[in-house]
Amino acid sequence: MSETPDRQEVVELAKRRGYLYPSFEIYGGASGFWDYGPLGTSLKNEVVDSWREMYVVRHGYEEIETTTVGTEDVYEASGHADGFADVLASCTDCGTFFRADHLVEDHTEVENADGMPKERLGEILAEEGVACPSCGETLDDARVEEFNLMFETNIGPGSARPGYLRPETAQGIFVDFQRLKRYYRGSLPFGVTQVGRAYRNEINPRQGIVRLREFSQAELEYFKKPDDEIDIAPVEDVEVRLYPVDEQEDEDGEPFVTTVGDAVEDGVIDSPTIAYFVGRSQEWYESIGIDPAKLRFRQHLPDERAHYASDCWDGETLTTYGWIEVNGVADRADYDLRKHAEHSGEEMGVFEEYDEAVVREETVADPDMSVLGPEYGGAASRIADALREKARDEPGAFGGDEVNVTVDGEGYTVPVEAAGFERREVRETGENVMPQVIEPSYGLDRIVYSVIEHSYGTDTVEDEERTVLRLPPGVAPFDAAVFPLVSKDGLDEHAREVRDALRDAGLRVKYDDSGSMGRRYRRHDEIGTPLAVTVDYDTKEDGTVTLRDRDTTEQRRVDKNEVAEEVRSVVEGV
Incomplete structure (x- = not known):
């Protein structure tokens, strides 16, 4: 496990x-909101591109982009309008708002207060004499109530049509499912990805950069038949650190390292499909710079599971903020599609054709209402319904000349001829299936911060301490920096030629001639630039440049015409 840095030093480096x-x-800032500067934007884009490489390119899942504003009926169907809330506690003396579960966890010995009923949280605040962190007065009479975390807005003038900023990117995919299943020609399984912004109006965001009110998500919704599972063979040997429910509930329980294959075989992860995406997530995290010793997958406890999830494993990274959730792999079953089908009245199932048609016998009744009507009057339609039900459930009752049915407690005898009973063969070519959904969802901002913190380090070079971001070359904001030894005697012109040649080769390059060479090296070590190319007087003589490695600080001479190939081989890990 790498060293644990000082959080303030990491944050200051990120800002500087x-x-x-x-x-x-x-204007004094606002908690829960951060901007990405030039290097942060580049790093985040590289992380996103790497995620797309994994799911869109290598797996062939398609990507869509849906609106960040949703109509109220979307979130009524999904359950967010009624159930997406935290419990808020407000001090009656100073009026400051807090998350009630955070107050309980911070100021009492109660653990896992998240998910407790508001009434119980209020009782604990009063019983334990918890004081308001702002004014110091006790919170025994604090107002404790649920607070919906969605940002509300109005669509169009006035308030005729309420809407919300989306709290997750998933619902846009579910709402578009009818179109998507046609796009995929109704063939399961298929995956749909989306990268974009989501919004949660946190009561009192803590943890600085890792608790945001506006954040970026990358999500995959994998739609499959109920009994289908992904083959885990490609990831069965991937080692993962798991923290299942039984270990969490055991006083001496601990996370443990196993392979994806063993986790499925031993029943630690029930669903091979969930295990597959846990394995893929592990591989991806390591590729972008997450320290595997500071990564684990924790299974949700039963009382913390989302209303739609039958199982969920959270990827968590260890940072100076503690263990933070960076992604979840959840089994959403058919909850979302079923709810949207119920609320919209639209069909969300997929017609699945059988390999071979199935022929079965069906018994039906088609009552002759011209006979039943005059004979039974107002009871005729209910008698007809009873005959149809009996034909389906008790076909043997139609073996004679008459059949008996009971309607509202009264018995009726109907001629079989009037009942319209018949046996017929039905040829079925398929069935309507409601897809099950497995969702790997990633919090990009927390992942980016984790990459920065896990890459942060210090060491000593030439008796001088340096700060270095050991970012993997594939995600670093720059592929290389180009320095002229001095900005005279034409060296700056030669350096710009090298810079331009590297850019023409599709590489991201920073030209830097500010300060001493040592200062420039230290600056780009701190930025995380993996390679530095120095143009000196020998370049004018023999056409070679110095190539310096960020991590080892080793230097070697390279023909300037071969620099692009050398840099590319490092960036691509060839």
Whole structure:
């Protein structure tokens, strides 16, 4: 496990070097909002591109982009309008708002207060004499109530049609499902991805950069037949650190390292499809710079599971904020599609054709109402319904000349001829299936911060301590930096030629001639640039440049015409 850095030093580096900026800083800022600077934007884009490479390119799942504003009926169907809330506690003396579960966890010995009923949280605040962190008065009479986390808005003038900023990207995919199943020609399984913004009006965001009111998600919705599972063979040997429910509930329980294959075989992860995406997530995290020793997958406890999830495993990274959730792999079953079908009245199932048609016998009744009507009057239609039901459930009752049915407690005898009973063969070519959904969802901002913190380190070079971001070359904001030894004697012109040649080769390059060479090296070590190319007087003589490695600080001479190939081989890990 790598060293644990000082959080403030990491945050200060991120702000100083252009990774992250506090939003609205000149107006005093606002908790829960951060901007990406030039380097942060580049790093985030590389992380997103790497995620797309995994799911869109290698797996062939398609990507869509849906609106960030949703109509109220969408979130009524999904359950967010009624159930997407935290419990808010407000001090009656100073009026400050807090998350009630955070107050309980921070100021009492109660653990896992998240998910407790508001009434119980209020009781604990009063019983334990918890004081308001702002004014110091006890919270025994605090107002405790549920607070919906969605940002509400109105669509169009006035308030005729309420809407919400989306709290997750998933619902846009579910709402578009009818179109998507046609796009995929109704063939399961298929995957749909989306990358975009989501919004949650947190009561009192804590944990700085990792608790945001506006954030980016990357989600995959994998639609499959109920009994189908992904083959785990490609990831069965991937080692993962798991923290299942039984270990969490055991006083001496601990996370443990196993392989994906063993996790499925031993029943630690019941669903091979969930296990598959846990394995893929592990591989991806390591590729972008997450320290595997600071990564685990924790299974949701039964009382913390989302209303739609039958099982969920959270990817968590260890940071100076503690273990933070960076992704979840959830089994959403058919909850979302079923709810949207109920609320919209639209068909969300997929017609699945059988390999071979199935022929079965069906018994039906088609009552002759011209006989039943005059004979039974107002009871005729109910008698007809009873005959149809009996034909389906008790076909043997139609073996004689008459059949008996009971309607509202009264018995009726009907001629079989008038009942219209018949046996017929039905040829079925398929069935309507409601897809099950497995959802790997990733919180990009927390992932980016984890990459920065896990890459942060210090060491000593030439008796001088340096700070270095050991970002994997594939996600670093720059592939290389180009330095002229001095900005005279034509060296700056040669350096710009090298820079331009690298850019023409599709590489991201920073030209830097500010300060001493040592200062420039240290600056780009801190930025995380993997390679530095120095143009000196020998370049004018023999056409070679110095190529310096960020991590080892080793230097070697390279023909300037081969620099692009050398840099590309490092970036692509060839």
